[in-house]
Structure formats: structure tokens, C-alpha cells
Amino acid sequence: MRLPFPSPARDAATDSGGAPLEGLPEWNLDDLYEGQDAAALKRDLDWLEEACRTFAADYEGKLAELDAAGLLECTLRYEKIDMIAGRIMSFAGLRYYQKTTDGERAKFMSDMQDKITTYTTPLVFFSLEFNRIEDAHYEAMMAENDELARYKPVFDRMRAMKPYQLSDELEKFLHDTSVVGASAWNKLFDEQIAGLTFEVDGEHLGIEATLNLLTDSDRARREAGARALAEKFEETAPLFARIHNTLAKEKEIGDRWRGLPSPQASRHLANHVEPEVVEALRNAVVAAYPRLSHRYYNLKAKWLGLDTLEVWDRNAPLPMEENRIVGWEEARRTVSEAYAAFDPRMEELARPFFTDGWIDAGVKEGKAPGAFAHPTVTDVHPYVMLNYLGKPRDVMTLAHELGHGVHQRLAAGQGEMLSSTPLTLAETASVFGEMLTFRKMLAEAKDDATRKVMLAGKVEDMINTVVRQIAFYDFECKLHEARRGGELTVDDINALWMSVQGESLGPVFNFMEGYETFWAYIPHFVHSPFYVYAYAFGDGLVNALYAVYAEGSEGFEEKYFDMLRAGGSKHHKELLAPFGLDASDPAFWDKGLSMIESFIDELEAMEK
Template identity: 50%
Template sequence: MIHRPAVSDAARHRSSLRAPEGAAPVTRPAERTDAAPHDLPAWDLSDLYAGPDDPALTADREAAGTAATAFRDRYMGTVAGLSGADLGAAIAEYERISETLYRLMSFAQLRHATDQTDPTVGRFYQGLHEAVTEISSRLLFFTLEINQIDDDALAERLTAPEAAKFQSWLRDLRMFRNHELPEAMERLLHEKDVAGRSAWVRLFDETLAHMRFDIDGESRTVTEALDQLSDTDRARREAAAKAIGQGLSGQTRLFAHITNTLAKDKQIDDQWRRYDHPMAARNLANQVEDSVVDALVAAVKDSFADTAHRYYGMKARWFGQDKLATWDRNAPLPDAEDRRFTWDQARDTVLSAYGAFSPRMADVGRRFFDNAWIDVPPRAGKTSGAFAHPTVPSAHPYLLLNFMGRTRDVMTLAHELGHGVHQVLAAPKGVLLADTPLTLAETASVFGEMLTFRSMLDAETDPRRRRTMLAGKVEDMLNTVVRQIAFHEFERKVHTERREGALSEERINAIWMEVQAESLGPAFDFDDGYKVFWTYIPHFIHTPFYVYAYAFGDCLVNSLYAVYQSGTVEGFQDKYLDMLAAGGTLRHRELLAPFGLDASDPAFWRRGLDVLKGFIDELEQVA
């Protein structure tokens, strides 16, 4: 997923944040990995600021405040009358101020992500968030006034090169014209966010970071506990699942209250902004039509029987069981080796796969390892899962991992490095033009995973290990496609029912179990503790309706990779890197056209799902 600071509506979520038990590979307890945490690289944030007391940070905050006030004094009430050249100059100044604010919040967010339990870090994050929110509220008038310009008048302004440079940003900005409120209301909502929605999100994050799960007498973080669900020892998996269920049950009342509050907050926002349904705002931000999302969801749901149900039925037979327990879902196959990778091996595996596709792509990826741009070791208080944060074009992205040495951790590295490469290539477009919608933001990450998997599979000659690798890939794809669409359906039902009143813990649990049973199928025996596993999924809290972007990206990449393998598109690699470098300047139709693909065609999604079905077919043959 991609994380952009909450500075304005135009600054949407830009970071890849993979849920540890959902689309994302799970992680491994620190003491059981091949490298102790102190042997693994940590990031150096000094390319942003030397520390919270850095004079440059204070100077930037003060300069941004002064510039925002001057900008408001100069342009408020005059935007509609600006010439094309002057409008372009004003947008360029708006971009410069925004970049400073993004740099400030990027530093605060990244620092907080590595230790969400330290109150000093939390206070610094909250204080800077409040300061940046107050400064950025002075700029809200600008985009609102732009959207009040008549279409013909704006088209005339765009004949000036200074304004034409920002044409795609203006195009995307004007999608929200019919959903904006008067400036005073927008400013009020913006400033209250730090004591509203953002405060609830922080409460969720820090509650989860503080939680510990007692597993066989050992205290585990949520990252460590979730990772044990992939242990080779079934008794250890069961112990972890029951500890997680018991621990989360003790906080279900709080998590249900957070969920109800944020869903109601979104409902109010949607009503005032005239969105027709709970997903409408997300689809608009993703620059994807409702019909395209509906086609994706329908195609995946129609595939449940031939993908998840078929695979997990086969897995139950491999385990010699009539039914799988929930703690068997991500379990290694019975004859699988507990293969571990050192950090150096993981790095070389991913860069080799990237390099075989494109040396230029590998060169960009190598910069993350040659510099301190990745925070790798799992630590108490560190956010679980993994993400890529683009920060600002004048700096560079940062990656956060919780590396434990499993094959799935190698895939997570390949995924997040794909985001990082994408962000580096798009950065020259500038803050306003580099942003990609979530649906396209997952393209580079999933493509990076596919390259790495194919490279590892092609190099493997042992039939048993190949079967293990195929099964692992199928499970990752099921987690990325089937499971994420189930998550999407859970969100859709919760938000729809919330419009009629608050949901009880029991009702939210019931919705969760309904969508899990539908998607995973009859091969599972769902234990009672599993009903609360919805509580720790960060996507539901951070970015409502993010999750379908994973399925969108996976199916898109499957189709894209099939074109690459076919060799029918000359210069595929250069076209692919050009697509990433376009940032947010092009829509999905324009980006996919050079490859002969069209996401609005229902057959597009079926073609992507056929890749998953083909892997399952191959597993049935080798089994």
C-alpha cells in the first residue's frame, strides 16, 4: 500500500502497507531468524532531517508557515482571474510549499513507524502533525478556487506552458468538483481531523503495537504471533492462533468502537460530499469507474470455487485431513523444507531477478541497499507488515520490512522494492504529478514479486521443492486476490449496515465469518477464536476500501506478465519502465494501451485469474 502525509485531500494514501496475515507474507520471531536484529540494516532518516531537534526541521516548519500565509494573502479570491502563466506560477509555488510539508510529515511518520510505543516519539509525531495540518489549512482555498473556474476558461489557461505542465494534476483535481464544500467548512474539517479521524487511527495503531500475546509462556508481539501461524509445527500454529484469538477478544470492544466511529465519520463525510455509496470516494480517487471495480469483484467471487475452494480442498488432502483448521491456511506443506534466507541472499535473489528483466531496474533497486533506505529488523513497538513510503522527490523513498528469513519475506522484499523503484522513477514528475492511484500503485510491486518468483522457480530442479514453491505462490495469490476481495466485501457490508446504526461486536464478527466462509470454502473448520481476526487488519482503519487495489494489481500484472512472456510487444521493458515513470500523469487505459490491454473489458480480469487457475492445475498434476 503507499503512505502520503495527511496534508490535504489531494495528498492521498501513497504507501504500500501490507497486512501481515492478509495480502502480505507473515514474519518471523527475531530470535529464530538467520540474522539477529542488530545484524540487519536499519534506515537512516538524516536525508530528511538529522533528528527531531534538527534546526533544519524547525526552519522548514517556520518557512512553510510563512510561505503559506503569504500565498493565501496573495492569491485568495483571485485565482479565477489569473492568466495561464500566473496560474502555472501559483501552482508551482503551491507545490514547493506542499513538498516542505510532506518532508516534515514523512520524517514524523517514518520515525513513529519504528516505535509506536515510545510516548516521546508519539508526542513528536502528534505535535508535528498538528502543526502541518494548521499550516496546510491555509492552502485549502487554492484548489477550491481552481475548481470554480469554468471549463472553457481553464482550457484557455492551459495554452500557457506554465499551466500546461500541471494539466494531469488539474484533470484529477477537477474530478472532485461536485464533492467539495465551501472553504470555511473544508478548513474546519481539515483542522479537526487531528482530533478526529487521525486520532482514532493513532489509537488503533498504538493499541495494537502495545499488545502482547502469551504463547506457551512467551510474550509475543502481533508480528511474531501472526508469523507463528506459518510454523512447520502444527501445535505451535494452533497455540499461536488461540493466543491471538484470546488476546484480540480482550480488545474487541475497543476495536468495534473504533470501526463504528470511523465508519460513521465516513458516512457523514460521504453524505455532505454527495457520494452515492461507501466506495464511491475511493473509486474516484483511484480513477477507476464503478463498473470496472464491480467487474473485478464479480470475476473474483465467481472464481472462488475454482481457485480457493479447489486449492484448500487439495491442501486438506495433502495434510491427511477432512478439514483444515484456520491455523493451517498458511502452513507449509507437510514435506516442505523450512528454508531460510539470510538478508544478503534475499537481496541478491531479488536484484538478480530484477536485473534479468532490466539492468536499469536492478540499478535503481540496488540504491536501496547501497544506502540506508530500508529498515529491516523486527523490533518491539515497530509497525507490523511492510510498506514503501515515497517521502518527497527531493529526497528518496524508504522501505520498512519485518524480515525473518522465510521465502515469503523474500517476496515481501520484492514487492516493496517494486514500489520503491516505481517511486524513484516517478519522482522527477514532482510532488503533484508523481502520485499514482492505488490501483496502479500496486502494479510495480506485484510485478516485482512475479519476476522474483519466476526466477526462483526456473532455477529450482528438485520436483518436491518446485511443488512447494508453486503452492507458496498460489497461497500468496489467493491472499492477494481472493482474500482481499473478501476483505472488500467485509468492508462493504460493515459500511452499508453502519448507515442504519452502530454494529455490535457480535454482528461485525458474524459479517467477518460470513465472508471468510464464502471465500475460503468448505475445506475449513472455523474455530470460534477466528471470529475476531478482523480487528487487527490496518487497511480497514487507515484507508477504507484500499484492499481491492491488491486484487486489481495482481490480475493486472498477470495479464501484463503474459504479454511479456509472449514476446508480442517489442521493447516491453522500456515501455514498462516508461509506464512507471509516468507517475500519475496517465490513466489506466492510457498506461495499458501500449501492451494491448484494457481493464474495462471483463475478459481482462478472467485472463488474470486464469494464471492462478493454471498454477492450481499444475499442482494437481504434480500431486
């Protein structure tokens, strides 16, 4: 079953927090359930319990005997169970993310998770037995029934895990204990992060508001924010180190029992991407550090009149940047017009997010940090979460998450089991939506100074998306490898974090005492190990894709919509082939990185 929870938020370092704006939209979750006591929710829970029981009774020990028609009926029943379970957990998860400090919401989500885990335990046999079907019989059934063959991409991904699956009894045990394993530690992390308060100049702020200070135009305020973060992270690092140690060890045990060749292997299998493709991406980005981040931050130091940048200068606004608030209606209009200019269908797909309660935009006490778009289930619609405070980057985040939402709506036509896009391609529409919005805003820049600020902002976002995320990926690789050798102290983890910071950001940076603990708040490391390379993958892919679009490729829009509609039904090679692109070609990644370089070239030219 696919995971029915909100997807991880974007790097919170690039998101904003601070003084809330008024009148921002909130979610209306009634399309899922009208409340935790809704009759429809009780009905679905009762149905799910019985559906799982009868499914197991009808099929356990019998999958190998089914013909193509029988396997199709079995698959459709499984898909319906997946949808109902996903609807319940989407509702519980979204309510919880609105206010993670609310004990009643946290209890409700835990109770739902416990019930879903208990009800679905009898289904664990399905993938295990399915993978024991003889290859010849499997291929014959796929050839015999076109409707069944539609699910072949899901089945093939499932069968890719065949060499790594455990006994039926062990798999059921792991399924049963999952609620007190990784998911429990994830919940602890979320609650601790949301509950942190930071004292800055006598004021007590939440994590979003404190992170927002790192983008303040006042350097003293930036420093105060950075030091407040460092002080609190140092204080809480032992707890976060315990979370990381436990999760990394749990993963190592699971990987070892399954015989997976590396800590990253399960992520690559889930993403349906070859390890060598990810390695080519990683190597291309690391090799480009001097041409990208090192070069850009040298420029930024010059603009700020500094010989050395401190960590609180990384996301500082430029001196010539206007410190204005972009109102919600302006942000909506900007993104909607950018989408419509590409294709009116994109704006139509995005419109209900604004009008029908599909966005929760405001910064609120206890609300999860960052932003995400959660697809829920294919017979409802996605929901977008933001922490919107009117920064220009917040407009980009809106464009990004709406891109996810459009993608998820289009992919819903594939049905519950085929709609979920592998993470490597899940960022395609979001980053493309950002690029459309950025190009519109750049074309409308009133003068060269405005254009310079916009270009610099885009470069910083791309560095955060590509350079920073690959540095995160390297940190995770080092962390999991080191944990295999034993328990890691806070100092051990700090050293691993710092080992990638100087390399990725460049020699112009000075790293204050305390920055070594900033690994503590990054949610991806806890929620989805090795997720982060998907951001770099998506950015590089979209840069190459946008270059094809800019060249005026005939029929690009229709090919693009076909790619989004495919959801998880095709491999990245199939999806990119109509555009003449191939992610397994190392030159592909250089093509994507060259767009960032071209923006830096333009910024350097403005200095002459």
C-alpha cells in the same frame, strides 16, 4: 495535498514475525532531517508557516482572475509547499513507525501533524476556488501553456470532486478538526496493535511473532498461536469496534454532506478508476472462488493429510517444505539478480536501498507490523520497511516493496503533484517485481518437490492478494452499509466478517470459535477504507502484463519503464494501451485469474 504518511502495510496475515535475525539494515533518515532538533527542520517549519500565509494572501479570492502564466506560478508555489510539508511528515511518520510504543516519537509526530494542519489551513481555499473556475476559461488556459497543461491530470482529478465539495468555511473546519478525527483514531489503533502481547505456552509475544506461528511447521504451535490471537482479539474487540464504528460513522457523515453516492465513491475518485471497473474485478474474483481458493485448499488438505482445514492451517507450510532460513545477503542477491535479468536499470535503481540506509528490515519491539514502501518526497527518495525473518515469503515481500521503491524513484521525475500513482496502479511494479523473483527461483528449483512447494507458495500468496483482499473489500462494503443503520456491536461486526470467510475460503474450512474477531487487527480497514481492492487490481493487472512479456512482446521493457515513469500523470487506459490491454474489459480480469488457475492445474497434475 497528497497525504504525506507511510502507505498502508500489506496484509499482516501474509507477513512474518518471530525470532529476530541479526545484522539487518536500519533506516538512515538523515536525508530527510538529521534529528527532531535539526536546524533544517526548524528552518522548514518557519518557511512553511510563512509560505502558506503569503500564498493565501496572494491568491485567495483571485484564482478566477489569473491567466495561464499566473496560474502556473501559483501551482509551482503550491507544489513547493506540498513538498516541504511532505518532507516534515515523512520524517515524523517514519520515526514513529520504527517504534510506535515510544511516547516521545508519538508526541513528536502529533506535534508535527498539528503544526502542518494549522499552517496549511489557509490553503484549503485553493481546490475549492479552483473548481469554481469556469470550464471554458480552464480549458483555454490548459491549451495556452504547455507547462501548465502538464498538471492537467492533477487538476482534472481535483475537478472530479467539484460536485461533492462543501462551502469554503466547512472545508476549513473539517481540515482543522482532522487531527482529532480519523488521524487520531488511526494513531490509537496503531498504538494498541503494536502494544498487544499474546501468551503462547508461557511465552509473551508481540503481534508479528504470534502471527508468525500460523506458518509454523508444528500444527500444535499453529493452533496455540491462533487461539492466543483469538483470546486477545476477543478481549480487545470492544475497543476496535469503537474505532470502526467511529471511523465508519465519520465517513458516512462526510459522504452524506458531500452527496457522494456510496461509501466507496471517494476511493474510486481518488484512484481515478470507474466504479464499474472495480465491480467487474470484484465479480470476476468472486465467481472464480470455486476455481481458485476452494480448489487449492482442497489440495492443501490432502497434502496435510486432513479431511478439514482449520484456520491455523491456511498458511501452514507443506510437509515436504524445507524449514530453512534465507539469510539477508541471499535474499538481496536473489532479488537483485531477478531485477537485473529483466533489465539492468531495475537493479541499479534498487541498489541504494541496500547500500544507503533506505531499508529498515529487522523485527523490533514496538515497530509497526507488516511492510511498506514510503515515497517521502520527490527530491529525496523512498524508504522501505520490512519485518524480515528469513522465510521464503519474506524474500517475496522484499521483492514486492523494492518494486514499489523502483516505481517511486522513476515516478519522482514527474514532480511532487504528479508522481503519486493511484492505488489501482501503485501495485504494478511491486507485484511485477515479485513475479520476476518467483520465476527466477522457480527456474532454479532443484527438483519437482521443490518446484511443487514454490508453486504452492505462489498460489497461496496470489490467493492472499486476490481472493482474500476481495473478501476484505466485501467485508468493508457490508460494514459501512450496516453502520449507516446504526451502531454496530462486536457481534454485528463478527457476523459480517464471517459472512465472507466461508464464501471466499471454501467448504473445506472449519472456523474455530474466536476467529470471528480476526477483523480487529487488519490495518487497511482503519487507515485507508476500501484500499484493499488495489491489491487484487494490481495482481490481476500484472498477471495480464506478465503474459504479454512472456509472449516476447517487442519493446516491452521500455514500455514498462515508461509506464512507471508516468506516475499519476495518466489514466489506466492510457498506461495499458501500449500493451494491448484494457481493464474496463471484463475478459481482462479473467485473463489475469487464469494464471493462478494454470498454477493450480500444474499442482493437480503433479498428484497424478
